[in-house]
Amino acid sequence: MIIRLILLNIIPLYIHAQTTIFSPHGVGIAVNYSHVGLNVASNYSFQKTEKIKLNIGIKVLVNRPIYDNRRFTYRHRFYANNPGEAIGGNIGVERAWKLRESCISPFVFASVQVTRAHIRNRMEYVDSTTVYQPLPQTVYFVNSNYKTSPLPLYAFENIIGVGFTVQVYKNFDLRLSAGGSFVYILENGGTVGSNKYYSRWEFGDYYSLGVNYRFVKRE
Numbered sequence: 001m002i003i004r005l006i007l008l009n010i011i012p013l014y015i016h017a018q019t020t021i022f023s024p025h026g027v028g029i030a031v032n033y034s035h036v037g038l039n040v041a042s043n044y045s046f047q048k049t050e051k052i053k054l055n056i057g058i059k060v061l062v063n064r065p066i067y068d069n070r071r072f073t074y075r076h077r078f079y080a081n082n083p084g085e086a087i088g089g090n091i092g093v094e095r096a097w098k099l100r101e102s103c104i105s106p107f108v109f110a111s112v113q114v115t116r117a118h119i120r121n122r123m124e125y126v127d128s129t130t131v132y133q134p135l136p137q138t139v140y141f142v143n144s145n146y147k148t149s150p151l152p153l154y155a156f157e158n159i160i161g162v163g164f165t166v167q168v169y170k171n172f173d174l175r176l177s178a179g180g181s182f183v184y185i186l187e188n189g190g191t192v193g194s195n196k197y198y199s200r201w202e203f204g205d206y207y208s209l210g211v212n213y214r215f216v217k218r219e
Helices: 002-018
Strands: 023-033 038-047 052-062 087-096 104-131 137-148 153-169 172-188 197-214
Touching: 023 052, 038 087, 052 104, 104 172, 153 197
Parallel strands: none
Antiparallel strands: 023 038, 023 197, 038 052, 052 087, 087 104, 104 137, 104 153, 153 172, 172 197
16 A cells, blocks of 8 residues: 555656656755655756756655644654654656746746654643642642654655745755645554554645755856
């Protein structure tokens, strides 16, 4: 089932790349904040024309403390228990427009990011103790701890959005983008070796800031 889901997400983009002639375009690194959480991604891009590109790369999930108290189950809750879970993949296509006599190029994009990691949530509870000095009284306080899911989950983030690149120095571009996502989450039934999975869809947001290096000069 997992392999089939990956293929269903990636094959359409792969077929599009194979039915056209793409040439190497450049490399890039970006910091992304998505429904899964914070990650650092490295991409290699190919292009058919100056306007159409295919991006393929890997991403590394960054484990972060939970700051919000809204008790989300999945949003920003993915947590890598080991280096293997931190590594994920991404693939996408984008269409750019060149502005005449400008160093800015707006673009639209669609991409898929795949993550396999655990879920970690912060649990809060009220505790109390008795203080006897100067007079006996009960003091209440809030404790919190983290709880991690017993098994890893899969997340397929299907992202669409807009952005722009700015030429900052020769072949180097600053890249900013934002968008929304339809996130498909697949969770094991709860026992090791179980073939039963539960799934759900969630809506997410996506923000990215990165730097690209182009192999060819901007026309």
